[in-house]
Amino acid sequence: MFLDICKKYPPTKDNLIYILHEIQDTHPQHYISEEAVQVISEYLAVPVNHIYGVLTFYSMYSTKPRGKYIIRLCESPPCYIKSSDIILRRLKSLLHVNVGETTKDGLFTLELCACLGVCGNAPVMMINDDVYGDLTEEKIDSIIDKLSEV
């Protein structure tokens, strides 16, 4: 399965970033496992260490299993002065997790990130590929509610 993803890209090192993105996005736990890295390493003929170094450099990748929804709340100055810290507190208490942790039901992982480039709608977070802006505590409640259904 990892190999199928690899094969969509020509086997050159510059495709590493895409392969990692796609492997992570398609994994139900949104992470990149050691096995995956070994498969990529063989496919691209790039040492596992190189891949590990790259993988841990970029903030979008994870080497640990995560939830179905990755919440990335922006903590950069423009969001911060629009009280992103209050949003963070709300998320923590609602989900009963700290930053970097996954909820017991495996649904949500809470992360902080740098500016998402949507500061006009600060405070902002992304959940997987979707941006949520102009966050308020009430909005957080309803977003989490909605995603927790099904």
Added chain:
Amino acid sequence: MKYYRSHILVGINEAAKQAGVDVFVNKLQDQISTAGLADEINVLETGPLAFFGRGICLTILPENVNYENVAIEDIVELVEEHLLKGRPVHRLMLDSAAQFKPKFNYDRRIVLKNSGIIDPESIDEYLGAGGYEAWEKALLNMQPADIVNEVKASGLRGRGGAGFPAGLKWSFTAPLNAEQKYVVVNADEGEPGTFKDRLIMEGDPHQLLEGIMICARAIGASMAYIYIRGEYKLCIARLEKAIKQCHAYGILGRNIFDSGFDLDIGIKIGAGAYVCGEETALIESLEGNRGNPRWKPPFPGVKGLWQYPTVVNNVETLANVPFIIKNGAAEYRQFGTDECTGTKVYTILGDVAYPGLCEVDMGATLRTVINEYGGGMKKGFKFKAALVGGAAGVILSDRMLDVKMDFVSLNQYAAVLGSGAILVMNEHQSIVDMLWSILRFFRHESCGKCSPCRIGTQHLYDLISKIRKGEGSMDDVEMLHTIALTMKQTSFCALGQSPIMAIASALDNFRDEFIAITKK
């Protein structure tokens, strides 16, 4: 063209999508038809509007009324009241709190002239607005050296940060003999508070492509890459679509317009690292490596991507190019100042009445930008400070409101213009807090390659955290400055050289706040 009485511009962005803009537009059109106005009123889905409202935002032309946070339930009222009776619905209007009515200076726009006017997903609309004429001219009527000279003469400076003259940069790469050269577009935009490149790409992707094409021809590159941050999904989708359209129209590909010139443009995405906006780190990332900057020299213009000569330019820089080629350098120099020609795109954020996007001549004062384009302070708030240029920028106080916004004038405050972010703070906000947030950002984004920045950013964060809690002394404040200064002098790349700007400007302009919060 069909004549409409009114245009309704619907801004399509992430926030609008989240609010269900697709369904909204359908409902809106139905309602307009029901009201029998289908022939009079044109609904246009477009890129970013000139302001950042919440949720679904509309601009109604020609009267220039802006609505934000419009819900499906509001459609009936909007059509009845505004479109039929001509009475704006005040409860949904954005600018009800503005002290000034912001300017929509379409006549002084270069980069954003089509933004919010044409459908960014349609190459025909771009062509209709005179698009790709510059490309045709550059390809068929100009020699590469002419293009370089024209851009040189225009005085265009890079908009990615440092303000390096674009024509000069091209002139280093153009004469090199190499089996391959590249144009790389820096669309990594990670500077907090900055998203003008996103709005340029979302609002008018073809204009960027046209700029890339002209640059490629000027330096002799047959391949260009747009390195775009992974979060900018809408940009990626629009650019991909635009590139496809260009291929279909024979504007890109092999032997373009029978000129014998080949060019393709590819999109490459990032994975979350601010430092990858630094051009050599960006190249490393493109090659599939960790985003650690490379030493210069050699500069990318000589040895860049895969060691081939590579011109790296910012999105906004390249978006200026079609205008220059089409209208000539002299026309371009009508904008801005002698030393800093053209316009600048800003994103105005924070406590202004009209947070938004604007394009203003270089050299306008900060006061003008905030008051005329941001609608002044939000009602009930007083100006305290503005963070100009993002985290790598400076904190200016009200005494500096009359600084001219251009690469040269800002130097007197050791400030940079490039990123174009203006974050306005009101009198209740704490500078120490702001600095804390900035230094947290640097701590998070240091690539870790070099000692001064790797270790320094942690110390800066620890010190400001201590100060912020009221546990620091003025000695700690001095240490903050000493470390940042050492970082400025010894860091490998501009990231580690930057924190001094925010720190020094905060201390220069707001020292009292530090004295008040530290232990005696």
Added chain:
Amino acid sequence: MIKKVNIWLDGKHLEVPETMTIIEAADKYNVNIPRLCYHPDLPPTANCGVCVVEVAGNPTPKRACCTPVAEGMKIVTNSKLLRSYRKTLVEMILSHHDVVCPTCSANNKCELQTLANNMGVDPDTLPNIMHKAPIDATSPSIVRDVNKCIACGRCVTVCNDVQTVYALTFSDRGIESQITSAFGSGMANSACVNCGQCTVYCPTGALRENSDIDAVWDAVLDPLKHVIVQEAPAIRVSLAEEFGMELGTITVKKMYAALRKIGFDAVMDTNFTADLTILEEGTECVNKLKSGSKRPLITSCSPGWIKFMETYYPDLADCVSTAKSPMSMFGVLSKTYYAQEQNIDPANIVSVAIMPCIAKKFEARRPEMRDSGFQDTDYVLTTRELLRMIKEAGIDLKYVKEEDADETMSFYTGAGTIFGTTGGVMEAAIRSAYTLVTGEELEEIDITAVRGLEGVKEATIPVPGFGDLHVAVAHGLSNARLVMDRIREGLNTTGESPWHFVEIMACPGGCVGGGGQPYGNNMAMRARRGEGLYHEDRNLPIRKSHHNPEIKRIYERFLGEPNSPLAHRLLHTHYFKRSVNNGQVIEEATHKHH
């Protein structure tokens, strides 16, 4: 011709090649620019920032290690401001460091410590922000202590670019970035081949050998144990420099004396089994040549190279000599032949090897190296560890009176001693193989074509009755790759290898540049040590292995003849295929058929 440019270094006008960096120019003219990450053997990583200098016309200082000189450049290497930046910088580095010099393996040899001392830095200016991480001691060879790492990047350059092993990488970013193996698996579960080059180039105590000093002291002080010791060729030329004697001086008899003082019960010499290796490997080579096989024979005594081969070229394992390394031959003989000769119960023998090498620690623990019925070699100490023991025992080598080694298993020839440098094994082998093929003696025995520090050396030796013998020598694993790729390509296309006989040593310069050698060494020093060995070779009475009377004796009294069944059982080995991901054995690559 390289163009020269005019520069002004601290006001002094100099003409230097335009290809130089500022630091190279300064070093050439003895202007000291402080540095931490730069090493003259390696391309600059430019990570530390300590080397900043002022270059006229630049608003901020430039890094001397990576800034090329340019025409008219005016450089200031020392100023009040530069001093203050450098000082703050070193204070910052120490603030993210586990500063425990007295107990550190790099103490007195540490480039950070030296710099901090020279600059008069106070480590308490800044609060220490080191969050202590566990030390990785999974590997028998190498210990990684990230708490002492200054992220200079030399080890990563050496491992990835010089050795092309790719066992180390930087992970994470910012303050969390560190050197590691993939997924923090530990060095034992990585592609690391234990060559130890990273430990030699590490400026601090962050990478070092897994030390056996304590165990060896325990054994030496245990009256019930008969502790014997062997010393590799490269050791005798690497001790002098640490005691104020000239670099490259041979101190073999002082070394024997010091070992006795430490308390070893018998002092013998690896050079003896180096001669023995020549007979075993040489015979194997001659048989291969005579059989008309187109597959080359490749030397096998460098365990770093062997693990590398098992990881990256297992398909060519059958080209590699089955002869064990001199150390392991010694180990197995110490518990068989020696035990028998001296009438000692091998169970009471503790066999210690002093090696320039940290891969030997791994080799000693390979399950194949138990042909005596015990672990053949009990402990391997590096040159650095021996030096520490000598100093701990309060011995100053300079003033020690020379002594001879014990009689058994210690006599050696010039051929045995040059094993310690690149090209030495090849030269020694040719001296004997020539005789094995032709029955005549080779007259011109200085085979200079295979000497020196060029990465890959080739030579053609006319051998009467055989024709031209094509040989190649590679040192450093990136060079090994060049040679192996050509062999693989040759065998896969024409079915022929470009060479008949190939010597490969894992370490640049061979064992004189081994991973266990004293800190602070560079290629120039390695060359000097190599010259020391050639010097000893020239002055020894016997210079060919097959003329070693003790070797003749051991065949007569014990082994029979080269490649005899007993020799095969004790002195030869076989190889495995290993995973490039974690270095673990996957399957046998060649087999041992008895």
